[in-house]
Amino acid sequence: MINEWQRQSYLSALGIENYMPRMCLPFAAQSRACLLPDLAPGQEISTSILSESQDAALDLNPISVQKSSSISASEILTDIIPVKKMTVTVNAETILQQLEIKKSPELNPFSLSIWRPVTGFLIIDARNSSLALPTELLLKNILLSYLPSQELDLREEVMRWPMVENRFVARTEDDARNELQTWLSVENELRPIQKLWLMGNNAARYWLEDNSPISESYWQQRSVVTHSSTQTLVAWVTPSLIELLQQPELKARFWATVT
Known part of the structure; x- marks a missing residue:
């Protein structure tokens, strides 16, 4: 003592x-x-x-301290602190399974086409340069009919994701959502957006709230998720320009939707 x-x-x-x-x-x-x-x-x-x-x-x-050989220290501690029994066997296999479940699949790089034909109008289209289709010509014809009396700026801007190349960092769908939503929020702050078209899968999936298939959102106006709390953006979700060229029957529905 x-x-x-x-x-x-x-x-x-x-x-x-x-x-x-x-x-x-x-x-x-x-x-x-x-x-x-x-x-x-x-x-x-x-x-x-x-x-x-x-x-x-x-x-x-x-x-006088009584000594007893019949009671062990583990029995005494069991009465004081309840022992948590393990219901799942822990081994190397179970640990690897948990790591595989938590690991998000890595997303392949992609690119988007961006146009700002007039002030307050932003068009984001899923891009696939390997197909070599005249998407710019189709968009020009659409905009000449959609905005006949306005002077158009048809310069295309290509945005590649990931925006910063780092081969040591895993790129997941959540990473793409965070980067693109932040970009759109800053874009809206610098140049307020009154009209927004999201055309194609990659152009829409990272800004919509739910994870439902993008094809189910085609021809609808959907709320867009950004990191800005000052303004809520609403966008028309449509097939991409490539899809319109590959399926010409969609052009009539596209025109009826946006007009």
Whole structure:
């Protein structure tokens, strides 16, 4: 047992003013009253005085500790702290399965075509340059009929994702959503958007709220998710220019939707 004066010195050094134990362990020695030594005025407590005080406490309160070989330490601790039983066997296979479940699939790089034909009008189209289709010519014909009396700016801007190349960082769909939603939010702050067309799968999937197939959202006006809380954007979701060229019968429905 530690001397009470020494215990108080330790607690004082730790900055603890009051201390109360939460429980009493089985077979622990009983607590003893702290005997204050008789000190003359100006006399300091020394090691010998503390030792004499501790010996006196032992003489006044002799303790007999019962020993038992039939009760183990694990049985005593079981009564104090409930042991949580593991219901699932942990091995290398289960750990690898958990890692595979948590790991998000990596997304292949892609690019988008962006047009700003007039002020406040933004068009984002899914891009596939390997097909070499006249998408720019089709969009020009659409806009000449859609905005016949306005001067159009038909310069195409290509936005590639990921925007910053880093081969050491995994790129997932969540990463694409965060980057593109942030980009659209900044774009709206710099050049407020009054009309927005999202054309094709990659042009729409990262800005819509749900994860439903994009084809189910075609020909509808949908709310767009951005990181800005000042304005809510609404966009027409339509097939891409490539889809319109590959399926000419969709052009009539496209025109009826946007007009």
